Amino acid sequence: MYSENSRPWFFWLLLAIGLILLVMFAWIEELQMAENSDVYVVRVTYGIVLVYLVWMIWACSRYIVYFDGQSIIVGYIGWKVTLAINEIESAEKVDIAWLKWGGMGWRIRGLKSIGYITKSGPGIEIQTTRKGRKYTFNCADQHALLSEMKRFQIQVKEKKS
Incomplete structure (x- = not known):
């Protein structure tokens, strides 16, 4: 967890x-x-x-990332997404630059990329089966979250170069 x-x-x-x-x-x-x-x-x-x-x-008072092996919950108290484990195709480490997302908060890039951005820095990008969307979000401990996801047979991709 x-x-x-x-x-x-x-x-x-x-x-x-x-x-x-x-x-x-x-x-x-x-x-x-x-x-x-x-x-x-x-x-x-x-x-x-x-x-x-x-x-x-x-x-926006609280930002949460929660993974329990059944689902992942990412976002703010009043604006979050819950993805079941069977909706997740893959996950990978990314470096987030909030300026590239056009700001902080809940961000949309096109129709396929949704971001929960709190700052520039470490993050995770999840590819889903839900309309082919990607969810990108800040994560304080990328390694711990990806290790947990790997433990539940979620494909973890290596960082793009």
Whole structure:
């Protein structure tokens, strides 16, 4: 069994943005009340933005990689994928460059490559039978995860040169 659970650095960024927006909302609310004007539109707009931001903060609060021999779970608390062992064709070590993925978080390249990217560095790419998709994700201990996968007869490819 392999288990990894971490908090991505951008969680703190989202949290800071949320707190700043909350303070700004309170400040604008105070100004609007002082002027005694209609603030309905401002309240609704800020409310929608804050609800979305709170959801994003929760969804990205934990990054998990979990393999138990039956399935692998990869992603964020609110946005993850579960692949059964029979859906996995192969796995291999990769070096992830988040700029090549166009950022961090849940990323899509075309229709066949999906990434769960938290930083540049070590990662794993899994080829699946699910519509021929590849899932690429960060992994703190590539060797341990690939050893576990190999133990359950998943083909582990050598790194591309």
